[in-house]
Amino acid sequence: MAGAVREQILIVDDHAGVCETLSMMIEQLGHQPLVVHSGEEAVEMIALGGLGLVVTDLRLPDMDGIEVLRRSREMSPEIPVILLTGYPTVDQAVQAMRLGACEFLTKPFKMEILERVITRALEEHRLVHENHQLAAKANRLAVIQRLNAKLNRRVRELTSLNRISEEITEAEDNATLFDRVVELAVDLTGAQRVSLMLVTPDGRSLTVRSAHGLSEPLQRQIEIPVGEGVAGSVAQSLAPLHVTRGSALSTSPSRLQIYHSPSFISVPLAISGEVLGVLNLSEKHGGEDFTSEEFHLITSLAAKAAMKIENNALYESLHLNLVDTLRSLVSTLEAKDPYTKEHSKRVTQVAMMIGREMGLPETDIESIEFAAILHDVGKIGVRDSILLKTGRLTSAEFEVIKTHPVIGESIVEPLNLIQAERDIIRSHHERVDGTGYPDGLRGDEIPLLARIVAVADAHDAMTTTRPYRRAMGQAYALSEFKRTRGVHYDPDVIDALHRTLRAEADDRLAVM
Ligand SMILES: [Fe+2]
Structure with missing residues (x-):
């Protein structure tokens, strides 16, 4: 296996003959010999890296082999070093082994012994190297696994935190x-x-x-x-x-x-x-x-x-505050004009009565109760000179009045009302024949609650005194509704109003 990889082996000896013999033997083993003749050159080569083994004579012209060994161990502790000497001393041998030389051979030696030593040193070097690599790999793997587990935990936690946020916000x-x-x-x-x-x-x-x-x-x-x-x-x-x-x-x-x-x-x-x-x-x-x-x-x-x-x-408190503010704005607005005082309150009551008579679900009745009181809130945006005018309105002035449903809708926007409630504010002046405003909707296109408030609104207008005329009374209102039933107003809503008024009248008679 050792021969499978061609290693670079550094020969350090000032004796040309020794170098040549060693080079030949190393080539025969399938490795590449590199020859230098001094300790300094040897140290430079070791510093460059890439060596598989160093074979050095103990006696060199500039320094001894022990110094080469010491410097080699400092720079690349994994490279095996073999020391050769013709004049061995026990001290040198002990020092060499202490410094980590892998072999201390005495010249002359048999070539096959050196071959065995080199092969073994290279094999050991390979194993040490592989071991290092494996350890590094295992270490990296362990680090990666730790990081992965941490990452997974964090992702799980973030996913859960995210879910908490979403579900709670919703x-x-x-x-x-x-x-x-x-x-x-x-x-x-x-x-x-x-x-x-x-x-x-x-x-x-x-x-x-x-x-x-x-x-x-x-x-x-x-x-x-x-x-x-x-x-x-x-x-x-x-x-x-x-x-x-x-x-x-x-x-x-x-x-x-x-x-x-x-x-x-x-x-x-x-x-x-x-x-x-x-x-x-x-x-x-x-x-x-x-x-x-x-x-x-x-x-x-x-x-x-x-x-x-x-x-x-x-x-909730902001919402309630805002609703309260708008309601008081509407009543302030209506109080400015003696003719429209409490108008929205009465419209709301009549619209709720009609809704109940028509058998609407309680949620719709609540919507009427909440939004009908604000149906004319957009009039806040109309000048008093037009709003409180006692004479007939010019067509230009009437155009200004006609903006109030749209202004109203934008005023209540921050309240996040449900659609049916917004419809009451925007569409309470639509007429079933399409002649109303602001959208000219026809028949069923007009949302039901808006059709109900339209009738309640018209009923209140006819039964209360206005600047340009006195109250026309219940009988007049009913006859007027007969005429406009199916033209301006939803026939089912008119019928429901009739029934509630009749029931009220009956109650009054019963009391008398
Ligand atoms: Fe209105």
């Missing part, structure tokens, strides 16, 4: 959010028992708001005073708790009994140091311990959930 209301948090905790850790507890309004105890692996009656039954038990202490201290079999020894037995589980996690949901609740996980699938990776994930989950709860509360 949860629109708190009830959905609580269920989602529990589901995520189960999915991420394999916990068989998870409970999300919130602090009661009086701040004294924790009750279960969503859970997995706990029966409904048990969920309702549980009420833990803040400061007591595992969840109660976590709520009070705001310190997340991760108990494993090892750490369980230091935890009081009473705490463990609560969970019947050797390993559990209990983390607080808190915003700026204020506790909102606690998320508890126990009974991991297979009876294993929760890992620190899982603990980390659950801590992030709780932090995200707490933030979302705060956001929801903020959004």
Whole structure:
């Protein structure tokens, strides 16, 4: 095997005859001899690298072979060095071996002995070299495996964190959010028992708001005073708790009994140091311990959930504030004009009555209640000189008035209303024959709730006194609706209005 690779072998000797003999022998062995005659030259060649073996005489013109050996060991410790000498001393032999020479041969020697020594030295060198390479490779592999495992863990963690973020962001209301948090905790850790507890309004105890692996009656039954038990202490201290079999020894037995589980996690949901609740996980699938990776994930989950709860509360109050502001704007606007005072309120009441009479689902009635009050909110954008004008409007002025549904729609945009509610604001001046505004929609193209508000709006206009005329009364309104039924207004909506008015009149008669 040694002959399979052609190695470069450096011969260091100032005796030409010796060099020649050695060169021939080395060539016969299938290797390449390189000859130098001094120690300095030898050191230079060794420094260049690429040698498989150095064979040096002990006595050289500029330095001795021991020095060549020493410098060679310093530069390339893996290259074997054979020392030759005609005048050996025990001291030199000992020194040479100490420095790591692989052989110390005394001249004259038999060629076959030198052949054997060279072959063995080369073989040893090859093995050492291979060993080094293998070790380096194994080392690299171990490093790669470690890095890979770390990378995989990180990817898994990031994927989970990402999922936490997405699912939590998507949860629109708190009830959905609580269920989602529990589901995520189960999915991420394999916990068989998870409970999300919130602090009661009086701040004294924790009750279960969503859970997995706990029966409904048990969920309702549980009420833990803040400061007591595992969840109660976590709520009070705001310190997340991760108990494993090892750490369980230091935890009081009473705490463990609560969970019947050797390993559990209990983390607080808190915003700026204020506790909102606690998320508890126990009974991991297979009876294993929760890992620190899982603990980390659950801590992030709780932090995200707490933030979302705060956001929801903020959004809700902002939303309510904005709605309140718009409503008061509408009533201020209507109060400026004695003729339209409370107009939107009455339109809303009549539209809700029509909706109920038509058997619409309660969600639609709620939409009417919410949006009809704002149907004319766009009039905020119309100048008072036009809005409060007592005489007839010019056609140019009327064009300005006609912009109010579109302005209204853009005003309520930040409220994120559902489509049916936006439709009421944008389309309450459409007419079924297509002569309305702003889009000239016809018949069923006009959203139903907008068709209802259109009738309620017209009814209020006719039954209240306006600057240019006195109230025309219920009878006039009904006859007018008969004329415009199916032309301006949806016949089904008109019929429903008739029925409700008749029922009201009957009620009044009954009272009299
Ligand atoms: Fe209007």
